[in-house]
Amino acid sequence: MKKIKLPDSSVTPIQQYLKIRNTKRNPTKSVLCGSHAYIAERYAHLDEAVVASKKVDLVEEDPSGWTIKDALCSCYESETKALRNLLNEIKKLRQDGSGKYCPMCGAATPKTFDHYFPRATFPEYAVHVWNLIYTCGTCNSKKGDIYKSNSVIGERAFIHFYVDDIPDVPFIRADIIETEDSPFFGVEFRLVQLPEIDEYIWRLILQHFSNLDLLGLYAEVVNDEISTSIEIVYNAVASGANARQFLEMQTKTERRRFGVSHWRAALLESMTNHPHLEKWIQAFADQKKPTGSQC
Numbered sequence: 001m002k003k004i005k006l007p008d009s010s011v012t013p014i015q016q017y018l019k020i021r022n023t024k025r026n027p028t029k030s031v032l033c034g035s036h037a038y039i040a041e042r043y044a045h046l047d048e049a050v051v052a053s054k055k056v057d058l059v060e061e062d063p064s065g066w067t068i069k070d071a072l073c074s075c076y077e078s079e080t081k082a083l084r085n086l087l088n089e090i091k092k093l094r095q096d097g098s099g100k101y102c103p104m105c106g107a108a109t110p111k112t113f114d115h116y117f118p119r120a121t122f123p124e125y126a127v128h129v130w131n132l133i134y135t136c137g138t139c140n141s142k143k144g145d146i147y148k149s150n151s152v153i154g155e156r157a158f159i160h161f162y163v164d165d166i167p168d169v170p171f172i173r174a175d176i177i178e179t180e181d182s183p184f185f186g187v188e189f190r191l192v193q194l195p196e197i198d199e200y201i202w203r204l205i206l207q208h209f210s211n212l213d214l215l216g217l218y219a220e221v222v223n224d225e226i227s228t229s230i231e232i233v234y235n236a237v238a239s240g241a242n243a244r245q246f247l248e249m250q251t252k253t254e255r256r257r258f259g260v261s262h263w264r265a266a267l268l269e270s271m272t273n274h275p276h277l278e279k280w281i282q283a284f285a286d287q288k289k290p291t292g293s294q295c
Contacts, residue, residue: 001106002098002259004161006051006130009089013129014043019082020075020127031071038065039072042124046117050130056160059117065124072123076115083127087113090132097257099134103161104143105214106262107221108136116160118145130162142212149207155200159208166259167197171205174222174266176274183283187226187270189218189263218263225267230284233271243281247272 011019017039021032032039042062049058065072076083090113091099102110114135117125125131149157159166171194177186191209193202209215229247236246247268254265271277 001159001166001261002103002161003164003166004093004098004103004133006093006162013047014040016082016086016129017043017075017127020080020086023080023082024071024074024078028071028074031068032075035065035068035071039124043128046125046128046130050163054163056116056163057154057156059122061121062124066121069119069123073119073126076119076126086127086129087132090129091134094134098259101258102136102139103133104135104139104158104208105212105217106258106264107214107217108138110134110136112137112140114140114143116158117147120145133161139212146211152203152207155207156204157207157211159204164201164204166261167194167201167205168260169194169196170255170260170266170269171197172261172263172266174263174270176270178276183286184226184230184280185276187219187222187267189215189222189266191215214263222263222267225264229268229271230280233277234281234284237281243277244272247277 021029024032042065045062046059049055094103099110102108104114112135114133115122115126116131116133119126122131143158146157149155171192173190173192175188175190177188179186191205197205229250232250233243233247237243251265251268251272254262254268258265271280
């Protein structure tokens, strides 16, 4: 998991909104223009929470804007050049290589935009750049219109990847499970609260992982990743590389691109440090040997 850097743009969020608003037609445009003071105030409210205070919990619903919900949501739901430019700008925020995976799960490809503060209750933020996160469809669907925790009153249910500081320590661990009837292994993932992690952010991490069932997701996709990783290290060894040194470099690369706590980095680290690494590579090599032809 890795925090996404906010855009360093000379165009402010309210200016981006105005570009989109000005493409609308009447009567929608008239409704939005007549409500500009309210919208500007709400943008200032979010800007204060995200940029100045860095406390997303300070953002509160304002039902007075729900009377113009359709007009506000149309800014996102009706495609315009100004909206496309905004969404492309958000996609570019992760051109450091981390954009390969959805920031919310770290496993699937991002293909859609999640509104951190749902359009249903925060329609005024339908096209606010800091409310739009490029995610995979599964995470977007699971999150839905939720942003507050159902189990901890007053706290949030998901990490905000523009604002929340992701702990720079490996809190995702991969435990290797071996069985006697297989030359390979399985993996169980778990979360570990380290002393460096603040209690509040830890509760938020637990909420995020639970609500998206991320440990269950990793259990579903890890077998393919194990096979791929063993094949890659086998090919590296065949080219003269040292298996453990190669995997250690791969682990560092994964953490640099996707964050210190990423499930693939946790897997690679556990493989690197396991005493049976050479046995797994040999088992893979044995599987590749031709079985011979039959007459």
